[in-house]
Amino acid sequence: MxxxxxxxxxxxxxxxxxxxxxxxxxxxxxxxxLGPLLMLVNTSLKTTRTFNRNATxxxxxxxxxxxxxxxxxxxxxxxLLNSALYATTATAxxxxxxxxxxxxxxxxxxxxxxxxxxxxxxxxxxPPALIPQFQLILRLGLxxxxxxYILLFIVNPIGMVILVNYMKTIPRELDEAAALDGCGYFRxxxxxxxxxxxxxxxxxxxxxxxxxxxxxxLPTIYLTNKDYYPITRGLIVFQGVYGSNWPLLAAAVLMLTxxxxxxxxxxxxxxxxxxxxxxxxx
Amino acid sequence: MYxxxxxxxxxxxxxxxxxxxxxYFIMAVGPSLxxxxxxxxxxSGLPNAPVxxxxxxxxxxxxxxxxxxxxxxxxxxxxxxxxxxxxxxQFALGLVVAIILNQKLRGRxxxxxxxxxxxxxxxxxxxxxxxxxxxxxxxxxxxxxGTFGLRSEFLxxxxxxxxxxxxxxxxxxxxxxxMIIFLAGLQTISEEYYEAARIDGANAWxxxxxVTWPLLTPSVNTNLLLNIIGSLQAWQLFxxxxxxxxxxxxxxxxxxxxxxxxxSGSVTSSFRQGYAAAASIVMFVMVLVIGLTVQYxxxxxxxxxxx
Numbered sequence: 001m002x003x004x005x006x007x008x009x010x011x012x013x014x015x016x017x018x019x020x021x022x023x024x025x026x027x028x029x030x031x032x033x034l035g036p037l038l039m040l041v042n043t044s045l046k047t048t049r050t051f052n053r054n055a056t057x058x059x060x061x062x063x064x065x066x067x068x069x070x071x072x073x074x075x076x077x078x079x080l081l082n083s084a085l086y087a088t089t090a091t092a093x094x095x096x097x098x099x100x101x102x103x104x105x106x107x108x109x110x111x112x113x114x115x116x117x118x119x120x121x122x123x124x125x126x127p128p129a130l131i132p133q134f135q136l137i138l139r140l141g142l143x144x145x146x147x148x149y150i151l152l153f154i155v156n157p158i159g160m161v162i163l164v165n166y167m168k169t170i171p172r173e174l175d176e177a178a179a180l181d182g183c184g185y186f187r188x189x190x191x192x193x194x195x196x197x198x199x200x201x202x203x204x205x206x207x208x209x210x211x212x213x214x215x216x217x218l219p220t221i222y223l224t225n226k227d228y229y230p231i232t233r234g235l236i237v238f239q240g241v242y243g244s245n246w247p248l249l250a251a252a253v254l255m256l257t258x259x260x261x262x263x264x265x266x267x268x269x270x271x272x273x274x275x276x277x278x279x280x281x282x
Numbered sequence: 283m284y285x286x287x288x289x290x291x292x293x294x295x296x297x298x299x300x301x302x303x304x305x306y307f308i309m310a311v312g313p314s315l316x317x318x319x320x321x322x323x324x325x326s327g328l329p330n331a332p333v334x335x336x337x338x339x340x341x342x343x344x345x346x347x348x349x350x351x352x353x354x355x356x357x358x359x360x361x362x363x364x365x366x367x368x369x370x371x372q373f374a375l376g377l378v379v380a381i382i383l384n385q386k387l388r389g390r391x392x393x394x395x396x397x398x399x400x401x402x403x404x405x406x407x408x409x410x411x412x413x414x415x416x417x418x419x420x421x422x423x424x425x426x427x428g429t430f431g432l433r434s435e436f437l438x439x440x441x442x443x444x445x446x447x448x449x450x451x452x453x454x455x456x457x458x459x460x461m462i463i464f465l466a467g468l469q470t471i472s473e474e475y476y477e478a479a480r481i482d483g484a485n486a487w488x489x490x491x492x493v494t495w496p497l498l499t500p501s502v503n504t505n506l507l508l509n510i511i512g513s514l515q516a517w518q519l520f521x522x523x524x525x526x527x528x529x530x531x532x533x534x535x536x537x538x539x540x541x542x543x544x545x546s547g548s549v550t551s552s553f554r555q556g557y558a559a560a561a562s563i564v565m566f567v568m569v570l571v572i573g574l575t576v577q578y579x580x581x582x583x584x585x586x587x588x589x
Contacts, residue, residue, distance in 0.1 A: 022385065026393050029397065032454065033399070035415065036411045036415035039411075039415050039421070039422055040414060043414060054420060055417055055422075097301045098302050100302060101303055104295040104299055125570060126566075127315070127318065128565060129314040130541065130558075131320050131537075131562060132319075132320055134327065134541070136308075136312075154305050155306045186294065186298065188286065210404075215404075216404070221542050250414060253414075257407050268398075275463065276462055276466035
């Protein structure tokens with residue numbers, strides 16, 4: 001009798017300890033993830049004087065003036081507008097053109113569909129395109145030009161793979177039925193397939209737009225005119241000028257972090273499904 | 283079978299496909315392959331400058347000529363070190379976190395969201411947040427060190443230390459992706475396997491090695507390859523956190539610096555794009571060799587598990 005009781009209570013005690021251990025681990029890790037953010041919020045509310053005296057003391061002074069000052073000094077509205085313009089234009093071009101590439105690949109409606117698809121799949125392994133791409137844009141006379149900059153983002157092989165894989169789940173009978181009803185190819189893809197693959201399109205749009213929004217290297221290379229800077233480049237320039245004024249810089253960073261966090265909370269589903277696409281099946 | 287007409291109508295899908303495929307070839311595949319050609323020239327980044335064929339000169343200079351070549355090889359070595367630490371730690375941490383968060387725990391959605399959040403912020407914000415967190419004059423970590431009577435310059439310290447901090451931030455920034463991919467894999471493992479193992483009296487470790495780990499193979503493969511290739515090519519955080527500093531450069535940063543000009547101490551490199559293309563090819567070979575080797579072993583492992 002007692003032997004049975006022992007046998008059942010030992011695993012249970014292990015489970016309890018496992019739970020406690022799990023929580024300890026999660027909270028320690030959470031501190032590493034929250035710590036830098038809390039420091040950012042706290043610093044943004046301090047004055048330079050109190051920051052220099054004690055960088056980590058709680059910001060009891062609640063100096064919200066940093067936000068107004070950073071906003072005023074940094075030309076953020078212009079940068080944000082540029083970033084939004086680049087992200088929306090390039091994403092729209094990419095998605096519209098890609099739908100008409102992905103569908104015939106998924107169906108095998110064009111020759112060499114398999115080969116073409118492989119070219120998208122192996123993109124990760126191709127040599128970096130950085131240098132010839134620059135030479136191309138330079139020779140087209142599109143250096144330091146928003147159009148040239150947007151051209152850099154009109155392709156996305158991973159996005160294409162996601163679209164193709166999702167389209168493969170649409171039953172083929174649909175094509176036949178639509179064609180019998182006299183629906184043309186363009187209209188079929190545009191007004192029947194596109195609405196059906198909306199989840200995949202949302203995922204691709206979100207991933208692609210965030211990639212453009214966060215891009216730092218390409219604007220540094222391609223855009224020299226301050227009026228064309230996206231927000232990432234603008235923030236780095238701001239850091240170069242006000243880098244020693246941490247409360248001001250922290251306010252600027254926080255203003256650009258918060259919308260991303262909110263956006264992330266809203267769009268989380270699509271981001272996660274985009275990143276895990278293909279991971280489960282290999 | 284194509285249903286939407288014959289004859290001339292058969293060309294419609296080709297016509298509609300053309301813009302997207304042309305864009306892909308002109309903006310991505312073409313430039314990617316042209317990197318090889320450029321690596322044999324003395325192309326510069328200046329408009330209208332003549333481009334001459336120089337054969338293998340760029341490779342010879344990159345790999346064998348004097349101090350610069352030694353610096354380059356050091357950067358290659360550093361890239362491998364970066365890749366090794368980022369991959370192993372991020373992989374292990376992501377796996378542990380995913381397994382813990384796959385249990386029924388209170389607040390697990392909060393933790394998932396929190397750990398994943400940096401991914402969305404991008405290198406600039408990630409880098410600036412950590413520059414502040416590592417503020418050497420009384421920042422949080424400086425104070426913690428101070429209580430032990432220690433001090434550090436963190437990102438401004440000796441190259442090795444600054445380099446190590448970039449590894450930390452890189453893992454902090456991207457662990458969420460690894461975790462999410464593992465979580466997706468864990469959710470495909472049927473509860474029945476765990477129950478069967480428990481009925482057989484397996485302990486937690488045995489359940490992990492005999493059920494979770496083998497059935498997680500697709501996510502393991504994806505994560506390993508993504509982490510390895512990603513960390514071999516990553517360098518944005520170096521730019522934001524420490525800049526182009528001797529003793530910290532990795533190959534990706536070197537390519538950018540030689541191709542697009544970057545001052546480092548007293549040395550100002552010019553726009554040497556042919557040379558940078560040769561460095562790109564070195565990186566490509568590295569990614570290919572390591573990627574294919576890992577893939578080969580992953581395949582063999584998978585066959586062993588299935589067969």
